[in-house]
Amino acid sequence: MSGLLIITWGVVFSALWASxxxxxxxxxxxxxxxxxLCVRFGMAGVIMLLVALLRGDGRTLFRRDVLLAGAVMGALSNALYLGLSFVALKSLSAEAVILIVSTAPFITSGLSALLGGPRSxxxxxxxxxGFVGVYVVLSAKLGGGADLTGILLVFLGTLSFSVGTVFYRMRAAHHDPLAVNAIQNLFGSLLLVPFSPNLVGTVAALEHLPFLLAFxxxxVAVSIVDFLLWLALVRRIGAAHASSFHLLNPVFGVALSAAFLGAAISSRDVLGGSIVLLGLVIVSVDAVRQQNASRKTLPLAAEKTL
Incomplete structure (x- = not known):
């Protein structure tokens, strides 16, 4: 896979993730x-389950190892990560949450290295x-009045997501992504049922156009399309490299907040975004170099065994 294609996938992923x-x-x-989240995960899981069944993947869906992988991912990447982050979103701005989530590359890289992953x-x-760019973009936006409990919740959620990413790369990347994503959404929804006091009211709110469009x-765009794109990136370039695209989230977060929530865009936003893009180019080129190096060493290893 070329560096340009990796960057394209990563940029699309980050834009949807921030949205x-x-x-x-x-x-x-x-x-x-x-x-x-409970209704969202349930709806996404049912849709993917039906698609998988129509494709004839019923046996794959209900294999014990696929169910286990989906359950672990549902707990870590759905219930804990998004559950904690969305609770914090009630007291923090969208930009602040996105900034904290963008620390995922550092946590993921550290976990990957501790577990024997590649170091570069x-x-x-x-x-x-990239993180310097993130800081330039959003340092001023976090000044004063930030809810410390909310910040802690997002950090804990991000840690959970990073653990889930490393788990998927090491233990579940060989499974069908659609099957894993379907099970993880359904399991995440089930975990949140006891903590969801307004399920009927949430469904009823679909009659309001702003809620319907957001939901x-x-x-569709995030739980299904974007998460499948995320799993594809992790499978292609590894957990640490894929997580680096989270550094671009604040740039899209600022732009989307300006477009839909009335936030202002400053010269610092533009400068920070340019620095983030530079960091992503460095990471993507390194990912391609490592992929090419691994392809070259495979034939050599085969020759030695002969």
Whole structure:
């Protein structure tokens, strides 16, 4: 896979990922966080389950290892990560939540290295460069009045998501992504049922156009399309490299917040966004270099065994 294609996939992924918190901010004016996520995950899971069954993947869906992988991912990447983040979204701005989530590359890289994953000085340089850009974009936006409890919840959610990413790369990447994503959404929804006090009201809120549009975006564009794209990136370039695209989230978060929530765009936003893009180019080029190096070593290893 070329560096340009990796960057394209990563940019699309990041734009959709950041849009989830903006759409979530709109949707949360109609219901509570847990009820919203419970209905969202359930709807996304049912849709993917039906698609998988129509494709004839029923046996794959209900294999024990696929169910286990989906359950672990549903707990870590759905119930905990998004549950904690959306609760915090009630007291924090969308930009603040996106900034904290963008620390995922550092957590994921650290976990990957501890578990024997690849280490790269260039990867670290790209991640640090990107985070400098993130800081330039949103440092002023976090000044004064930030809810410390909300910040802690998002950090805990991001840690959970990073653990889920490393787990998927090491234990579940060989499974069908659609099957894993279907099970993880359904399991995430089931986990949140006891904490969702307004399920009926959330469904009833679909009669309001702003909520309907935000909800459909969260279900189709984010839970289904974007998460499948995320799993594809993790499978192609690894957990640490894929997580680096979270550094671009604040740039899209600022732009989308300006478009839909009335936030202002400053010269610092433009400068920080340019620095983030530089960091992403460094990381993507390093990912391609590592892929090419691994392809070259495979034939050599085969020759030695002969």
């Amino acid at each position: 989830a918190f903006v759409a979530g901010k709109v949707a949360l004016s109609f219901t509570d966080p847990m009820s919203l 000085v260039v990867q670290v340089l790209g991640a640090v460069t 459909l975006h969260l279900v």
